[in-house]
Structures are given as structure tokens and as C-alpha cells.
Amino acid sequence: MSSSIDPTAATTPSSVDQPPRSDQPKTTQKTIIATAPAPLSKRGLIKFLVPSIIGVSFFLVPFSVGDTINIGMGLMADWLKASLGDSLPAIAVVVLCLSVLLTAFVKVAKPNWARQGAAHELFDVSAVWFGMRALGAMFALMTYFQWGPTAVTAAFTGGVMLNDLAPVLLTFFFFAAILLPLLVDFGFMEFIGSLVCRPFRAIFNLPGRSAIDATASWMGSGTVGVLITTQQYEQGFYNQREAAVIATNFSVVSIAFALLITSFMNINHLFVPFYLTVIVAGLIAAVIVPRLPPLSRKSNSYHEPVGCQISEKNQTDGSELRFALSMAVARAEFAPGPLKLAKTAGINVADIFLGLLPVVIAIGTVALMLAEFTPVFTWLSYPMIPLLELLQIPHAAEAAPATLVGFADMFLPAVLAKDIDSELTRFVIACLSLTQLIYMSEIGALLLKSKIPLKLWELVAIFLLRTLITLPIIAFIAHMFVF
Numbered sequence: 193m194s195s196s197i198d199p200t201a202a203t204t205p206s207s208v209d210q211p212p213r214s215d216q217p218k219t220t221q222k223t224i225i226a227t228a229p230a231p232l233s234k235r236g237l238i239k240f241l242v243p244s245i246i247g248v249s250f251f252l253v254p255f256s257v258g259d260t261i262n263i264g265m266g267l268m269a270d271w272l273k274a275s276l277g278d279s280l281p282a283i284a285v286v287v288l289c290l291s292v293l294l295t296a297f298v299k300v301a302k303p304n305w306a307r308q309g310a311a312h313e314l315f316d317v318s319a320v321w322f323g324m325r326a327l328g329a330m331f332a333l334m335t336y337f338q339w340g341p342t343a344v345t346a347a348f349t350g351g352v353m354l355n356d357l358a359p360v361l362l363t364f365f366f367f368a369a370i371l372l373p374l375l376v377d378f379g380f381m382e383f384i385g386s387l388v389c390r391p392f393r394a395i396f397n398l399p400g401r402s403a404i405d406a407t408a409s410w411m412g413s414g415t416v417g418v419l420i421t422t423q424q425y426e427q428g429f430y431n432q433r434e435a436a437v438i439a440t441n442f443s444v445v446s447i448a449f450a451l452l453i454t455s456f457m458n459i460n461h462l463f464v465p466f467y468l469t470v471i472v473a474g475l476i477a478a479v480i481v482p483r484l485p486p487l488s489r490k491s492n493s494y495h496e497p498v499g500c501q502i503s504e505k506n507q508t509d510g511s512e513l514r515f516a517l518s519m520a521v522a523r524a525e526f527a528p529g530p531l532k533l534a535k536t537a538g539i540n541v542a543d544i545f546l547g548l549l550p551v552v553i554a555i556g557t558v559a560l561m562l563a564e565f566t567p568v569f570t571w572l573s574y575p576m577i578p579l580l581e582l583l584q585i586p587h588a589a590e591a592a593p594a595t596l597v598g599f600a601d602m603f604l605p606a607v608l609a610k611d612i613d614s615e616l617t618r619f620v621i622a623c624l625s626l627t628q629l630i631y632m633s634e635i636g637a638l639l640l641k642s643k644i645p646l647k648l649w650e651l652v653a654i655f656l657l658r659t660l661i662t663l664p665i666i667a668f669i670a671h672m673f674v675f
């Protein structure tokens with residue numbers, strides 16, 4: 193995700209002019225070092241509390257609506273989706289085609305409005321990313337008009353991407369991009385980060401503010417968690433290693449999606465032990481995976497255009513709550529104004545619609561084609577059969593493909609395993625599908641599109657590591673405590 197926030201536009205009382213580090217561009221810039229508390233004035237507290245409470249209510253507070261659990265932003269997205277109805281796939285096709293046309297125009301004509309800034313970053317892309325946008329638009333057109341090979345236009349390949357996923361992304365990300373500054377730009381990240389800095393550093397070797405990413409994922413969507421992480425990295429609040437670790441280990445699917453999976457696989461009566469198992473396995477993986485390559489080899493350097501914008505340090509004396517509040521107020525005092533926030537929201541929406549959506553459609557359709565029309569995932573899953581047998585999972589040969597097909601799309605394991613007779617096996621596959629996290633039709637495409645330094649082979653390696661680590665844990669819990 194591109195960000196329009198200028199690192200020189202907002203400074204805390206402790207900002208200083210610093211010479212560039214060796215890993216930063218050779219220019220002098222002001223760097224936000226948020227270690228100096230701000231006075232707890234009434235004005236500062238209101239500026240922190242009001243936007244943050246609104247942001248928390250939209251992103252982190254679950255509501256029970258009928259038989260489902262959702263968040264405020266999710267309810268708004270559902271309302272917009274219901275209002276637009278069947279026109280959303282057509283809107284997605286228009287957006288995808290517009291992305292290709294504008295990118296081609298900028299590449300050929302090089303207009304003045306796209307020579308620098310957000311427009312340049314969005315449209316002046318490499319040949320590879322232009323090809324991805326063109327492929328996504330082509331797949332969408334073929335699927336919408338039902339023209340071309342069945343492998344592309346089928347309801348379970350291109351149809352899933354255009355008719356099921358694209359409407360969700362359009363509506364969900366529209367509100368996410370607009371409302372996200374309320375959660376990250378007015379001190380809430382600093383407040384939580386200061387409170388949980390010590391345990392997160394000790395357990396995960398991560399800044400405390402990453403707790404917000406995880407919570408936003410659990411309550412809302414894994415893609416929202418990645419969106420927060422990418423923006424925090426591009427604004428200089430996470431280094432390369434931290435951003436890569438958080439995005440690949442804390443972007444858990446939402447509680448709402450977990451309920452959907454258990455219902456689809458007929459194990460909804462086991463939801464409580466199911467979700468507890470997902471949390472336990474996920475937390476253990478979040479401790480182990482970052483300490484192994486490729487994540488352990490990531491650099492501690494920051495995004496070059498902005499450099500380091502934060503230094504989390506706990507208070508050495510006095511009240512930790514007061515210190516956390518003072519850090520939050522320090523951030524809120526220099527938050528962007530309404531016009532700046534509106535401009536940033538508009539750029540983020542354009543970046544998601546014109547930059548991310550085509551990539552998601554392209555990669556997701558190809559991944560689903562491989563999963564549905566080729567034996568690739570079946571061949572790759574052969575080594576998983578003896579492991580499943582060792583873990584005493586019934587119907588190991590039938591379940592094996594479901595352990596790896598989640599790399600293509602997070603819903604595919606449930607599709608492949610829903611008819612397996614063993615409830616224990618369905619339970620294990622359902623839990624595993626939620627702890628693997630790297631889904632190319634959504635999270636994977638978003639990470640490759642972002643500026644977080646993660647390559648495709650690294651995503652494959654992280655997916656396999658998470659699978660091999662969480663599968664034995666899930667099987668143990670299932671045998672010992674559930675069945």
C-alpha cells in the first residue's frame with residue numbers, strides 16, 4: 193500500500209534534525225522519535241481519545257448480529273454490498289480495466305500529474321506489475337462475459353474471484369482505507385504499544401503496537417491486519433523484519449470467517465475448542481517461525497524514504513498507564529488534519545482498487561486453476577500422508593491435499609475436506625487452514641504488492657513452516673482434549 197504521509201509533516205516534541213544513516217537516502221529529514229511524553233492536557237487527551245474510541249469501535253469491537261459476529265466496519269461493508277448487490281462484479285470489471293488503461297497511459301504519455309507523488313507510485317509500475325494488472329483485467333472480463341476457457345470462467349475459479357471475493361474486497365477495503373487513520377494516526381498504537389511493549393518484545397521480539405494488527409485481524413479480517421502492517425512499515429514504525437514477521441504471523445482470519453468454516457464443515461458445535469486450538473497453535477507458531485529462516489534473516493533497517501519514526505521504550509519509573517497516555521497524546525497532537533486525512537484516504541482507496549485488486553484477481557485465479565484443474569497440489573501432498581498417519585489422523589490420503597491447498601485460497605481446504613467421514617479429521621483440517629495464514633488469493637497477493645520485502649519463495653517457505661509446526665500441535669490438542 194502506498195502512503196501519502198510525509199515524514200516531515202508531523203513531528204513530536206522530541207523530533208530532531210538528524211544526519212542520514214548509512215541505510216537511508218542521503219538527505220536530511222526530521223525523524224519522529226516518540227520517546228518523550230507529552231503533558232496530559234485536556235485538549236490532548238480529547239484529541240487522542242475521541243478518534244481512537246471511534247476507530248476501536250469500528251475495527252476491534254465485535255457485535256452479534258443474528259447468528260453471526262461482525263465488527264462495525266464489517267457491518268458497513270455488508271450494507272454497501274447489499275445496496276450495490278449484483279452490480280459489484282460489473283464495478284470490479286470497470287475498476288480493473290480502468291487500472292490497466294491508466295497505467296498504460298502513464299507509461300506511454302508520461303503526463304505531468306503522474307511524474308511524482310502518489311500518482312507516479314501508483315501508475316508508473318514495472319512491466320511485471322503492469323502484466324499482472326492486465327492479466328487480472330483479462331480474467332475478470334472473461335469471467336463476467338463467460339468467454340474463453342472453462343478453467344478461467346468456471347464458478348469455482350474466476351467466478352470465486354470476481355463474484356465472491358472482489359465484492360468483499362471492494363466494500364470492505366473502501367471503509368477500511370477511510371477509517372484506518374482513526375486507529376493508527378491518533379495515538380492508539382502508541383498507547384497499546386507502550387502498555388504491552390515488554391511482553392511482546394520478550395515473547396515475539398516485536399514492538400507492542402503489533403498487538404493492534406493481531407486484534408484487528410481477529411475481530412475484522414486478516415487483510416485489514418496486513419493493511420495496518422504495510423502502512424506502519426511505509427511510515428517508518430516497523431523495520432523490515434518486524435513488518436515481515438507481523439504480516440505473516442499475526443494476520444489471522446476473523447472470528448466471522450472461523451464461524452463460516454466450522455459451519456461449512458459441520459463442526460460448529462465444536463467452535464469453542466476449535467478457536468482455542470487455532471489461538472494456541474497460532475501463538476506457538478508466532479514464537480517459533482520468526483526465529484527461523486527466512487524471517488530470521490530479514491534486515492532491521494527501515495523503509496528508506498522515511499527512516500525510523502519510532503523508538504519504543506518503557507517508562508523506568510512512575511505509572512505505566514500515565515506513560516502510555518502521554519505517548520498517545522504526543523502522537524495525537526501532531527496527527528494529520530481533516531484535509532490531510534481525506535487526501536490520504538482517497539489515495540489509499542485508489543491504491544487498493546487500482547493497484548491491489550487486479551493483482552489479487554490475477555494471482556488468485558491462477559492459483560485456483562492450479563488447484564482445481566491440475567494434480568499439482570495432490571502430487572505435492574504425498575509427503576504429508578505419512579505425517580498424517582504418524583499423527584493418527586483418519587483418512588490420511590484423502591486429507592493430505594487439504595493440508596497444502598490452502599496456499600492457493602483459504603477456503604479450499606474446507607471444500608476438499610467437508611465430506612471426509614471423520615469429524616476429527618475435519619476438525620484438524622479446519623484448524624490448520626486458519627493457522628497457515630499465507631493465502632495467495634488474498635494475503636499473499638497483498639504482501640507481494642506491498643513494499644514489505646517478501647518474495648514468493650519466502651511466502652512458500654513460511655507457509656510450509658507454519659504447516660509443519662501447527663499440524664502436530666493441532667493433532668495433539670484434538671486427540672487429548674477434544675475427541
